[in-house]
Amino acid sequence: MNAEALMELQDIRVRFPVKFNWLGQPRGYVHALNGVDLNIMRGETLGIVGESGCGKSTLAQLLMGLQTPSSGTLLRARAAGSWFGSGMQMVFQDPQSSLDPRLPVWRIITEPVYVQKHNSASERRSLAETLAEQVGLRKESLDRLPHEFSGGQRQRISIARALSSQPDIIVLDEPTSALDISVQAQILNLLVALQRQRNLTYVLISHNVSVVRHMSDRVAVMYLGQIVELGPTDKVLARPQHPYTRLLLDSVPQAGRSLAEGQEDRKGELPSNRQLPQGCYFRERCPYAGNGCQMPQDLRVNLSGVAVRCHRVS
Ligand SMILES: Nc1ncnc2c1ncn2[C@@H]1O[C@H](COP(=O)(O)OP(=O)(O)OP(=O)(O)O)[C@@H](O)[C@H]1O
Numbered sequence: 001m002n003a004e005a006l007m008e009l010q011d012i013r014v015r016f017p018v019k020f021n022w023l024g025q026p027r028g029y030v031h032a033l034n035g036v037d038l039n040i041m042r043g044e045t046l047g048i049v050g051e052s053g054c055g056k057s058t059l060a061q062l063l064m065g066l067q068t069p070s071s072g073t074l075l076r077a078r079a080a081g082s083w084f085g086s087g088m089q090m091v092f093q094d095p096q097s098s099l100d101p102r103l104p105v106w107r108i109i110t111e112p113v114y115v116q117k118h119n120s121a122s123e124r125r126s127l128a129e130t131l132a133e134q135v136g137l138r139k140e141s142l143d144r145l146p147h148e149f150s151g152g153q154r155q156r157i158s159i160a161r162a163l164s165s166q167p168d169i170i171v172l173d174e175p176t177s178a179l180d181i182s183v184q185a186q187i188l189n190l191l192v193a194l195q196r197q198r199n200l201t202y203v204l205i206s207h208n209v210s211v212v213r214h215m216s217d218r219v220a221v222m223y224l225g226q227i228v229e230l231g232p233t234d235k236v237l238a239r240p241q242h243p244y245t246r247l248l249l250d251s252v253p254q255a256g257r258s259l260a261e262g263q264e265d266r267k268g269e270l271p272s273n274r275q276l277p278q279g280c281y282f283r284e285r286c287p288y289a290g291n292g293c294q295m296p297q298d299l300r301v302n303l304s305g306v307a308v309r310c311h312r313v314s
Pocket residue numbers: 016017018030031032050051052053054055056057058059273
């Protein structure tokens with residue numbers, strides 16, 4: 001395993017059974033991840049982009065240990081434990097539904113350490129107060145219930161909760177897309193500041209290219225459960241090399257605009273992940289498809305230091 005890597009994924013596949021015969025045996029599968037190779041490096045922010053259904057959240061769940069791979073290898077550095085240890089935490093898109101509505105905020109924030117059991121209520125209370133201060137919540141508000149907070153404040157609660165078990169890696173699945181524009185920037189800046197203070201590693205899933213540009217050191221572009229391009233964010237966004245990355249960025253005419261709002265009609269649709277295509281997965285939609293594209297494509301690092309899954313790029 002790479003010495004600086006916290007996690008290493010080798011040819012990871014995840015499929016979900018969807019059709020069953022009368023014996024209850026699966027007759028069909030949704031192929032959500034189809035050979036993902038990826039290192040997560042200590043202290044980095046790794047952005048994950050790609051259109052709806054390409055497997056981003058499945059990848060997040062896999063990293064969290066909430067999803068087992070159907071095949072492939074997932075290695076963790078010793079420091080990065082499973083989610084109930086101290087290694088990993090997650091912040092979800094919708095802070096409304098990811099917080100238990102019946103619990104006062106201080107108990108929500110300390111839920112991850114409550115599982116560990118070896119601490120008293122007063123220790124947890126003072127931990128909640130420290131974390132509240134770090135994420136910009138008033139400690140007088142800790143006895144209130146989640147619905148008494150605004151969306152931005154609720155996302156601060158989620159972040160404090162993620163920090164409470166001192167994780168190495170935090171997986172952020174669309175952390176600001178449910179928030180007002182003005183609040184988004186505050187939350188992103190908070191995440192950046194916390195990362196510096198605590199040497200955190202982030203995996204950031206986002207539809208929003210300007211969020212990824214602002215936050216990420218590296219970016220992985222996913223298509224139909226595979227990474228098609230992976231490299232330093234400035235390189236990939238300034239000079240996309242895979243035809244899919246180009247299409248994805250072309251469909252975001254203004255900075256700040258969400259990928260989902262792009263010119264979907266020009267891009268066509270993601271092929272079915274029940275019956276995987278032969279050869280290059282992007283072939284059907286690719287303006288450059290031709291000779292060689294009927295073969296499966298490898299993700300290869302080229303001279304520019306970017307990994308691209310396309311035989312035409314060298
Ligand atoms: N538990 C499940 N059972 C069956 N299919 C699933 C399950 N979870 C995800 N899928 C399917 O796997 C594919 C990938 O889903 P995933 O949620 O990872 O996509 P995503 O990239 O996060 O999309 P979005 O941007 O819309 O959140 C989709 O086709 C989805 O329908």
